[in-house]
Amino acid sequence: MALAATSLVAGPVVAATGDAGPCALPRTGAHHSLGLDTWNGAYPRPDRGLDAVMIFLSFPDSRPTVTPAVLTADYFPSTTRFFERASYGKFTLRPHARKQWTEMPRPSSWYGIERDWDSGRRSAYLRDAIDAADGAVDFSAYDIVYLVADPDAPGVDSDATKVVNFDRPLRADGTDIRRVVTVFEQHPPDRNVLAHETGHVFDLADLYHRPTDGKGDWDTYVGDWDVMGSQFGLAPELFGWHKWKLGWLDDLQVRCVQGSADLTLEPIAATPAPGGTIGTRLAVIRTGENGALAIEARSATGNDGATCTEGVLIYRIRNGAPSGGGPVEVLDTHPGTDACWDRSVYPPLADAPLSEGETYTVPGERTRIEVAGRTPSGSWTVRITTGT
Numbered sequence: 001m002a003l004a005a006t007s008l009v010a011g012p013v014v015a016a017t018g019d020a021g022p023c024a025l026p027r028t029g030a031h032h033s034l035g036l037d038t039w040n041g042a043y044p045r046p047d048r049g050l051d052a053v054m055i056f057l058s059f060p061d062s063r064p065t066v067t068p069a070v071l072t073a074d075y076f077p078s079t080t081r082f083f084e085r086a087s088y089g090k091f092t093l094r095p096h097a098r099k100q101w102t103e104m105p106r107p108s109s110w111y112g113i114e115r116d117w118d119s120g121r122r123s124a125y126l127r128d129a130i131d132a133a134d135g136a137v138d139f140s141a142y143d144i145v146y147l148v149a150d151p152d153a154p155g156v157d158s159d160a161t162k163v164v165n166f167d168r169p170l171r172a173d174g175t176d177i178r179r180v181v182t183v184f185e186q187h188p189p190d191r192n193v194l195a196h197e198t199g200h201v202f203d204l205a206d207l208y209h210r211p212t213d214g215k216g217d218w219d220t221y222v223g224d225w226d227v228m229g230s231q232f233g234l235a236p237e238l239f240g241w242h243k244w245k246l247g248w249l250d251d252l253q254v255r256c257v258q259g260s261a262d263l264t265l266e267p268i269a270a271t272p273a274p275g276g277t278i279g280t281r282l283a284v285i286r287t288g289e290n291g292a293l294a295i296e297a298r299s300a301t302g303n304d305g306a307t308c309t310e311g312v313l314i315y316r317i318r319n320g321a322p323s324g325g326g327p328v329e330v331l332d333t334h335p336g337t338d339a340c341w342d343r344s345v346y347p348p349l350a351d352a353p354l355s356e357g358e359t360y361t362v363p364g365e366r367t368r369i370e371v372a373g374r375t376p377s378g379s380w381t382v383r384i385t386t387g388t
Contacts, residue, residue: 020251047090048091055133058104059153083195085303105132149184163201183197223345224308237302241294263383266297268296293315293367297380309352312354358371
């Protein structure tokens with residue numbers, strides 16, 4: 001449980017190695033594995049600028065009531081800004097939106113669009129879309145393809161928005177198209193939905209946990225705390241572990257704790273001052289061959305500006321859990337209470353972070369985290385004791 005601490009973080013630093021390698025879990029065969037010792041070359045890595053084409057699809061059974069320009073503004077520049085903040089300026093998503101509608105050859109209702117739609121109809125939709133746009137779009141010039149359906153067409157189901165990976169790539173303009181983002185959102189769309197789907201393009205997993213019957217709560221594992229858990233989250237900044245995987249954090253900003261350590265953690269969403277360093281953003285404790293604990297500070301800044309609570313967040317990583325199977329689990333340091341019930345996607349985890357003067361012993365591990373307080377600049381001072 002979380003207990004008020006009477007002592008401040010003090011005393012000698014024992015061990016927080018600058019070599020984060022021992023804490024880097026190996027990548028497994030799980031879909032979107034959160035192992036990060038190697039990069040999956042089937043996905044583009046966002047460590048440089050990437051170009052995305054946005055194609056707007058109309059249907060012969062419906063006349064669009066909004067323009068491509070209006071729909072473009074639903075997603076950009078907000079999605080580009082999200083990733084620029086999340087990457088500390090290391091990655092820029094460059095959108096190239098078509099200005100005209102591309103008409104599909106069949107009525108929208110023919111495709112049977114829905115969340116778990118028929119694979120044959122879905123394949124037909126994708127082939128028809130690429131073929132219809134190919135005359136006007138040079139697909140070889142783009143790293144990412146967004147197919148945006150007319151939101152008012154009768155067969156469009158917003159629950160079907162997702163990334164589709166091809167077993168056999170489609171071929172156009174001499175290039176393989178291995179995956180596309182199919183967008184079926186209403187206007188205006190869900191908040192941060194395109195950032196969520198684009199995360200899949202970069203091999204990030206769904207962090208929600210789909211109930212067996214599809215009817216329970218989907219947000220019990222991470223709540224508001226990462227856009228890959230919910231596009232509606234109050235604190236949608238990507239976890240530090242994700243940033244490490246994507247190359248936005250490196251060994252200078254990640255501390256692998258072996259033993260005990262006193263650390264000053266910069267808020268994960270804070271933008272470095274011009275000319276300043278990123279600082280220490282993530283502490284990791286290896287708990288086994290396929291698991292780790294991650295510790296980071298979350299404050300009301302940047303992509304986390306609307307967060308419900310501030311503090312030091314602790315979560316488990318499982319590299320063998322597939323997308324949607326619980327690869328990340330936020331630890332609730334205040335069990336039995338909740339916060340922001342009127343705004344949070346999952347109030348029991350809205351107050352999950354440790355506050356100043358509190359300690360938490362991780363269940364099943366010989367690990368204790370103590371939060372002493374905050375520096376004048378807003379960083380969080382933390383003592384981590386692993387008992388090893």
